[in-house]
Amino acid sequence: MGGMxxxxxxxxxxxxxxxxxxPTIQEPTDAVIRTVAACVCGSDLWRYxxxxxxxxxxxxxxxxxxxxxxxxxxxxxxxxxxxxxxxxTYSDNTCACCRRGAHANCLNGGGYDGCQAEKIRIPQADGxxxxxxxxxxxxLVPHLLALSDVMCTGxxxxxxxxxxxxxxxxxxxxxxxxLSAVLASVQLGAERVIAMSRHADRQKIAKEFGAxxxxxxxxxxxxxKIREMTDGIGADVVLECVGTEDARVQAxxxxxxxxxxxxxxxxxxxxxxxxxxxxxxxxxxxVAPVRAYLEQLLQLVWERRIQPGKVFDLELPLSExxxxxxxxxxxxxxxxxxxx
Amino acid sequence: MGGMxxxxxxxxxxxxxxxxxxPTIQEPTDAVIRTVAACVCGSDLWRYxxxxxxxxxxxxxxxxxxxxxxxxxxxxxxxxxxxxxxxxTYSDNTCACCRRGAHANCLNGGGYDGCQAEKIRIPQADGxxxxxxxxxxxxLVPHLLALSDVMCTGxxxxxxxxxxxxxxxxxxxxxxxxLSAVLASVQLGAERVIAMSRHADRQKIAKEFGAxxxxxxxxxxxxxKIREMTDGIGADVVLECVGTEDARVQAxxxxxxxxxxxxxxxxxxxxxxxxxxxxxxxxxxxVAPVRAYLEQLLQLVWERRIQPGKVFDLELPLSExxxxxxxxxxxxxxxxxxxx
Numbered sequence: 001m002g003g004m005x006x007x008x009x010x011x012x013x014x015x016x017x018x019x020x021x022x023p024t025i026q027e028p029t030d031a032v033i034r035t036v037a038a039c040v041c042g043s044d045l046w047r048y049x050x051x052x053x054x055x056x057x058x059x060x061x062x063x064x065x066x067x068x069x070x071x072x073x074x075x076x077x078x079x080x081x082x083x084x085x086x087x088x089t090y091s092d093n094t095c096a097c098c099r100r101g102a103h104a105n106c107l108n109g110g111g112y113d114g115c116q117a118e119k120i121r122i123p124q125a126d127g128x129x130x131x132x133x134x135x136x137x138x139x140l141v142p143h144l145l146a147l148s149d150v151m152c153t154g155x156x157x158x159x160x161x162x163x164x165x166x167x168x169x170x171x172x173x174x175x176x177x178x179l180s181a182v183l184a185s186v187q188l189g190a191e192r193v194i195a196m197s198r199h200a201d202r203q204k205i206a207k208e209f210g211a212x213x214x215x216x217x218x219x220x221x222x223x224x225k226i227r228e229m230t231d232g233i234g235a236d237v238v239l240e241c242v243g244t245e246d247a248r249v250q251a252x253x254x255x256x257x258x259x260x261x262x263x264x265x266x267x268x269x270x271x272x273x274x275x276x277x278x279x280x281x282x283x284x285x286x287v288a289p290v291r292a293y294l295e296q297l298l299q300l301v302w303e304r305r306i307q308p309g310k311v312f313d314l315e316l317p318l319s320e321x322x323x324x325x326x327x328x329x330x331x332x333x334x335x336x337x338x339x340x
Numbered sequence: 341m342g343g344m345x346x347x348x349x350x351x352x353x354x355x356x357x358x359x360x361x362x363p364t365i366q367e368p369t370d371a372v373i374r375t376v377a378a379c380v381c382g383s384d385l386w387r388y389x390x391x392x393x394x395x396x397x398x399x400x401x402x403x404x405x406x407x408x409x410x411x412x413x414x415x416x417x418x419x420x421x422x423x424x425x426x427x428x429t430y431s432d433n434t435c436a437c438c439r440r441g442a443h444a445n446c447l448n449g450g451g452y453d454g455c456q457a458e459k460i461r462i463p464q465a466d467g468x469x470x471x472x473x474x475x476x477x478x479x480l481v482p483h484l485l486a487l488s489d490v491m492c493t494g495x496x497x498x499x500x501x502x503x504x505x506x507x508x509x510x511x512x513x514x515x516x517x518x519l520s521a522v523l524a525s526v527q528l529g530a531e532r533v534i535a536m537s538r539h540a541d542r543q544k545i546a547k548e549f550g551a552x553x554x555x556x557x558x559x560x561x562x563x564x565k566i567r568e569m570t571d572g573i574g575a576d577v578v579l580e581c582v583g584t585e586d587a588r589v590q591a592x593x594x595x596x597x598x599x600x601x602x603x604x605x606x607x608x609x610x611x612x613x614x615x616x617x618x619x620x621x622x623x624x625x626x627v628a629p630v631r632a633y634l635e636q637l638l639q640l641v642w643e644r645r646i647q648p649g650k651v652f653d654l655e656l657p658l659s660e661x662x663x664x665x666x667x668x669x670x671x672x673x674x675x676x677x678x679x680x
Contacts, residue, residue, distance in 0.1 A: 096571035102598030105620055107573075160622065162502075231436035233447075258442030260624060263617065271613040273623065277606060280445055282500065282624025284600060286617045 006117025007321040009060045012050035015325045017318070020059065020114075023121035028074040029092075031125035033066035033084060037145045038116045038338045039312065040324050041088070042175055048325050059114025062088040063148040065141065066120065068129075075125045082131035085298060086122055087290025088112075088149040093127030103127075103289035116321055118340045130294045133302060142309025142337055143301045146180070147294060150335065151308035153264050154180025154241065155297065156288035158188050161237035161262025165189035170215075170226050170234075172251045173241030174202040176311035176335040177264060179209060181239040183308060186210030187300070190237075194229065196222055202334065205310050219250060226254040237262060240285075245269035255281055264288060312337040346457025347661040349400045352390030355665045357658070360399065360454075363461035368414040369432075371465035373406035373424060377485045378456045378678045379652065380664050381428070382515055388665050399454025402428040403488040405481065406460065408469075415465045422471035425638060426462055427630025428452075428489040433467030443467075443629035456661050458680045470634045473642060482649025482677055483641045486520070489630065490675065491637060491648035493604050494520025494581065496628035498528050501577035501602025505529035510555070510566050510574075512591045513581035514542040516651035516675040517604060519549060521579045523648060526550030527640070530577075534569065536562055542674065545650055559590060566594040577602060580625075585609035595621055604628060652677040 002022040009015050023032050038061055046052040047060070068082045078084055091098055091106035098106050108124065122128055136144060154177050163169055169185040171178050174197035185193045186209060194213040195206035203214050215225045227234055234256035240248055243265025251261045252271070263285035271283065300306045314333035316324050317340075324336035342362040349355050363372050378401055386392040387400070408422045418424055431438055431446035438446050448464065462468055476484060494517050503509055509525040511518050514537035525533045526549060534553040535546035543554050555565045567574055574596035580587055583605025591601045592611070603625035611623065640646045654673035656664050657680075664676035 096573045097597050100573075100576065100596065100598060102596065102620055105597030160620075233436045233440075236440065256440065256442065257437050257445030258440060258626075258629070267613045267617050270610055273607045273611040273613075277603065277626045280442055280500075280624075280626035280629070282622060283613065284620075284622025284624065286598075286620030289598070289620070 004118040005319070006114060007060050008057050009047055009054055010057045011054050012048060015048065015060065015322045017321050020117060023119050025070055025072045026121065027123065028072035029124050029126065030072045031068055031075055031078060031122045031129060032070045033064070033120050033122060034069050035064055035066045035115070035118055035120060035318070035340050036083070037141050038064045038318065039145060040116070040328055040336045040338070041149055042177065044325070045329060048329055059117065061114060061116030062112060063145065063150070064115045064120055065145045065148065069119065071125060077126045078129050078131045083135050084129040084131050085144050085147050085294065086129040087152065087294065089287065089290065090122065090124045090128040091289070091291050092124045093291055098127065098291070101289055101292040103291040104287040116318065116338060118318070128291060130298055132298065140301060142312050143307055144298070145337065146308035146311060147290070147297050147301065149288070149290065150176045150311060151180045151183070151297060152290040152293045153177050153288040154182070155184040155293050157181045157239040157241055157262040157264040157285060158184040159262070160285035161239055161260045163188045163190050163237050163262070166191045168192040168230055168236045169239060170194040170196065170254050171239045171241060172196050172247050172254070173265065174199060174206065175241065178239070178241035179205050179311050180308055181241050182206050182211045183209035183306060185239070187306065194226060194235065201313070208310060219246065223250060223253045230256065233257060234259060240265050243268065252276065252281060257281065260284060311335045315339065344458040345659070346454060347400050348397050349387055349394055350397045351394050352388060355388065355400065355662045357661050360457060363459050365410055365412045366461065367463065368412035369464050369466065370412045371408055371415055371418060371462045371469060372410045373404070373460050373462060374409050375404055375406045375455070375458055375460060375658070375680050376423070377481050378404045378658065379485060380456070380668055380676050380678070381489055382517065384665070385669060388669055399457065401454060401456025402452060403485065403490070404455045404460055405485045405488065409459065411465060417466045418469050418471045423475050424469040424471050425484050425487050425634065426469040427492065427634065429627065429630065430462065430464045430468040431629070431631050432464045433631055438467065438631070441629055441632040443631040444627040456658065456678060458658070468631060470638055472638065480641060482652050483647055484638070485677065486648035486651060487630070487634060487637050487641065489628070490516045490651060491520045491523070492630040492633045493517050493628040494522070495524040495633050495637065497521045497579040497581055497602040497604040497625060498524040499602070500604070500625035501579055501600045503528045503530050503577050503602070506531045508532040508570055508576045509579060510534040510536065510594050511579045511581060512536050512587050512594070513605065514539060514546065515581065518579070518581035519545050519651050520648055521581050522546050522551045523549040523646060525579070527646065534566060534575065541653070548650060559586065563590060563593040570596065573597060574599060580605050583608065592616065592621060597621065600624060651675045655679065
C-alpha cells in the first residue's frame with residue numbers, strides 16, 4: 001500500500017502535515033479522489049482553539065474538490081478522471097430524507113474528516129459527489145471548492161429563513177459563511193441585504209456579493225441600527241451565521257414580528273421560544289444539505305454567474321496547512337485555500 | 341346612557357351574565373357593533389379553570405360577528421348597518437407590521453375582552469373589521485363567526501408551518517383550532533393531512549374537513565404511528581394546536597428532519613433548539629394575524645367553499661353563557677356558539 005500526506009490534528013493549536021496510508025475502496029459505493037484543492041473551515045477551529053476536545057491525533061478537514069482515482073463496483077454517476085465536488089457530509093441521495101432535500105440528515109449518511117489530504121475516500125459516492133460538465137478552467141477551482149461547504153451553508157441559511165423576492169435580509173456574521181449568505185440572499189431575490197461587518201476587507205466582499213447596506217455596529221447598537229433601517233420593526237429575515245449566544249440573541253432581536261431567523265451557526269444556549277411566539281418570530285436551519293443545492297449552484301458557478309470563491313483570501317500549499325490554521329486563528333485570513 | 345348585558349368572569353368557574361354599560365364611540369377610529377353571534381374560546385378557559393388569574397370581575401370573550409351600530413368620524417370602510425367580522429385582536433392594517441401581514445403585532449393594535457356581550461366597542465374599526473358583501477344568509481353565520489379567531493388561527497398554524505402543495509401534515513390537537521388547521525392544510529394544497537384525535541365526533545369533523553388519515557394514539561405511540569405512515573421519518577409539517585409541553589414535544593418529535601412545526605398553542609416549557617438544529621427542524625408561529633387572512637377566508641365562506649363553523653357543536657342563548665363555559669370545561673362541547 002502506498003502512502004500520502006495529510007493534516008492531522010494532535011491537540012489544540014497543533015496541526016501537522018504527516019504521512020498517512022493511501023485511502024482505498026472499502027465499500028462498493030466508495031470513491032477515492034485525488035485532491036485538487038481543500039480548505040480550512042471555521043468549524044475546524046473549534047478543535048484548534050480547544051473549544052472542542054481532541055482526544056487523539058485525528059485526520060482533519062471536510063471540504064474538497066478533486067479528480068476521481070477509483071470507484072467501487074456499484075458507483076455509476078462518477079467515473080475515474082471526473083472532476084468532482086462533494087459535500088462535507090455524505091449522503092445516499094435516495095433515502096426518504098434525501099428525497100425531501102434533507103441530505104444532511106440522510107438515513108445512510110454521516111460526516112467525515114481527513115479531507116485536508118492528498119487523497120480522500122468518499123463514502124456513498126453517487127449520492128455525495130457531483131461531476132463538473134468537463135475539466136474546469138483553473139479560475140473556477142476556488143468557486144467550485146466553495147460549494148463543498150461554505151456557499152451551500154450560506155445558501156441553506158437563506159433557504160431556511162425563507163428568503164425570496166422582495167425580502168429584506170440582515171446577515172449576522174461576516175465570516176466566509178456570512179458572506180456566502182449575502183451572496184445567496186441576493187441570488188434568491190432579496191430586495192435589500194444588510195451585511196453586519198466591522199472589517200473593511202469583508203465589507204468589500206459583501207458589497208461585491210451584492211449587499212445593499214453595511215452595518216458596522218454590533219450587539220444592541222447593531223439591532224438598533226437594523227430597526228432604524230426597517231421602519232422601526234426589524235428585517236423580514238435574519239441569517240445567523242456565527243454560532244454564539246450573542247449572535248443568536250442579536251439575530252432574534254433584529255428580526256421583525258412575523259419574521260424568520262435562518263440559522264446555520266450551532267445555537268448555543270437556550271432560545272426563549274415563548275417570547276418568540278408572542279412576536280410571531282420563527283427559527284429554522286441546521287447543518288446544510290449540500291447535495292440538495294449542488295446541481296443548481298454548480299451550474300451558477302460553471303456559467304460564471306456567481307463567484308463564491310472570493311471568500312478565500314489566502315492560498316497556501318497543502319504542506320503548509322499548519323500555517324493556514326494559524327492565519328485563520330489569528331484572523332489574518334478569512335478562509336484559506338490549500339493546494340497539494 | 342343605556343345598558344346592555346354581557347359575560348363577566350368573577351373568578352375561576354364563575355362566569356355571570358350581567359348588566360353592563362352600553363359601549364360608546366370613544367375614539368374617532370372606533371365602531372360599536374350589535375352582536376349577532378359570539379362564542380367561547382379555548383383560551384377563555386385558562387381563566388375559567390384557574391390556570392390564569394382573575395384579579396377582578398372582568399368582561400370576557402373576543403370572538404364575534406355583528407351589525408355596525410355607530411362609527412367614529414374617521415371610520416371609512418364600514419358603515420352603520422354593515423354585517424361585519426373582526427379579529428380577536430385589533431389592528432390598524434396600515435403600520436409597518438400590518439403591511440407585512442403581521443397584524444397580531446400591529447404597532448397600534450392590541451387585544452380586547454368583553455365580546456360575549458350584546459354590544460361591543462371595536463377600536464381601529466377600519467383595520468380590524470371586514471364587512472360582508474351583503475347581509476349573510478342565516479346558515480353562513482357560524483362560518484363567518486369562526487373567522488373571528490379559530491379558523492384564522494388554524495390557518496396561521498398551516499401558513500407558519502409552510503404547508504403547500506404536496507405537503508404531508510400532521511395536526512396535534514383535535515379541538516376547534518386543530519380541526520380548523522386540518523381544513524386550512526387541505527385548502528392550502530396538502531397532499532396528506534393526518535389528524536391526531538381519539539374522539540369519534542371530532543374525527544368525523546376532521547374527515548369532513550378533508551383529513552386523509554386519523555391517528556388515535558398519543559404521545560410516543562402517536563409519534564411512532566406518524567413515523568410509520570411517513571417512510572419512518574415523520575411528517576413534513578406538524579401543526580401544534582394545543583399549547584402544552586406534551587403537545588409541543590410530540591410535535592417536534594413527529595416532524596421529519598428538515599421539516600417545520602407550525603405553532604399556535606403557546607409554547608410552555610423550553611424547546612431544545614440545539615437538538616432541533618442537528619435535525620434541521622424549525623418552529624414558527626404565534627398569535628394569528630386575523631386581518632391578514634380575513635379577505636381570502638371570508639370569500640371562501642361566502643362562496644360556500646369552506647364550512648369552518650362545523651366546529652360549533654352546541655348553540656346556546658347568550659344569557660346562558662355560564663352553561664357554555666361549563667359544557668366546554670367538562671368537554672361536553674368542542675366549541676359553543678352564543679346568540680343574543
